[in-house]
Amino acid sequence: MIKGIKIRLKPNNKQKTKLFESAGVARFAYNWTLNKQIENYKNGGKFISDRELRKEFTKLKQTEENSWLNDYSNNIAKQAVKDACDAYIKFFKGESKYPRFKSRKRSKPSFYVDTDKIQFTGTHIKLEKLTTSRKKNKQKLNWIRLCERERIPYGEGVKYINPRVSFDGLNWWISVGIEYPDNTEMPTNEGIGIDLGIEKLAIVSDGSVYKNINKTKEIKRLEKKKKRLQRKVSKKYEINKIKMKGGEVRYKKTSNIIKLENQLKKLNRRLTNIRHNYLHQVTTEIIKRKPSFIVVEDLNVSGMMKNKHLSKAIQQQRFYEFYRQLQYKSEWNNIEFIVADRFFPSSKTCSQCGSYKKDLKLSDREYTCKSCGCVLDRDYNASLNLKNYGQEIA
Template identity: 85%
Template structure:
């Protein structure tokens, strides 16, 4: 079993510069590969294999114009060329759109680290060729500090898969796949159904209710600060508006605007982290109960987002993040993860007698069965129906 781990880096100024340059080298190699493939296709040639392009790129590095590439790890460029070739193949197989050139401004800076060269020691990670000097005091630059100690396992028996260093605009991160032994224990506790919603994030069939984190005081205060910063940035742009000769309007980006935009980025990231952290806490707590199966609805989020009154609330809940976290945690713990059919009427069906109530409105927060007189919370009733759905799916 392979688990993906992502830890924030704490580089110094020299390391930050070198990391950014390494990401630039990866972008250069990727764009060079795409350009070669496009030129070759226009001239009537067939797809150039990854191996041939690597050899060509090695010769390019030997020229005086591109000798600067030798100051960086050759594994960065090798993997960037492979990634570009894979993107090109996926396009011709109809699996993805046509690959685009990576932009310095818009693309996410990232690069690959070779699995045989990367080293962890609990507090630091060693990245290849951040310095070309062989002096012992200079070699320390290769060791970058980790924000979370002992998070990534280390030792001779640990195998690392596809390590990548990336930059999100504020912080540097390292993500790596680590091979773990599979858990053989199979949970035997009663299965559960989970009803997701806007008023409450999740209602569980065992009676547990998880609140909507976006309604808490902490998140509301952060959103208020975000709005104020957005207004400040907007006003600064309006103050620095320049009218050109042809009537075209341009906006001058000052140092104050850059400072405010950086503050806004940090605040946006903090809000995202608060929501993701809460989602992790909820999913982990559910998995710790060790149910035999978990059932969730296949919600039509794209359709729900068309409602202009609810679209913001739906987007903030992050249903996809919740699904993804729950799914991979179920795989780690040998729990059956079942997705109920999109058209399964979990809310309109009575969990007591199975009666279908066609005229149930969204404003009706209590489910009142017209046949057996069963009265229950709407979301709790849906979670019980989802649990029954899972029991039928397993028995068939």
């Protein structure tokens, strides 16, 4: 079993410069590879393997013009070449869109770290060749401080998979996969059904109800603050707009605009962290009950987003993230994860007698069965139907 861990780095100013330069090397190698593949395809040539391109890139580093590449880890460029070749292959297989050149302004700065060269301690991480000096005091530049202590296991026998360093616009992060022994314990408790909604995040068939965190005072306060900052940024851009000779309008980005945009980034990051943390708390609590199976409905989120009155509320609930967390945590704990068919009538079916109610409206918050007289909360009734669906399949 492979678990992914992501931790924030705390580099000093010199280390930040080196990290951005390393990301620039990865971007250069990726764009160079993509350009080679495009030119080769136009000339009628066959696909060039990443092995051949790596050899060619090694020769490129020996030229005077590109000698600066030797100051950085060889593995950064090698992996970037491989990534570009993989993206090109995926396009021709129909698995992804046509690969685009990486832009200094728009693309996310990131680079690969070799698994044999990376080193962890309880508080620091060592990256390869951030400095070319062999002096002891300069070698300290290779060691970057971690924001969390003892989070990543280290020592003999620990295997690291695909370590990547990335920048999200505010902070630098290290993400790495680590091999753990498989969990052999099999859950034996009763299975559950989960109905997702907007008023409440989740209603579980065992009676548990999880609130919508977006309705809390803290989130509402931060959302108001976000609106005010967005207006400020917009006004600043309008003040600094320049009219060109041909009638074209351009906007000048001043230092005050950059400060406001950084504040906005931090606020967005805080909102995202609060929502993700809440989803982790909810999904972990559900998994800790050790049900034999979990059933969720396959929601048409893209279709629901077309409703302009509900689109923002649906977006803030992060249904996909909830599914993703619940799915991988279920796999780790040997819990069967079932996604009910999209057209399964979980809300319109009576969980007690199985009769179908055609005229159920969205405004009806209670389900009243005409056949057996059962009265239940609409969402709780749906969660019971999902549980019954799982019992038939499992």
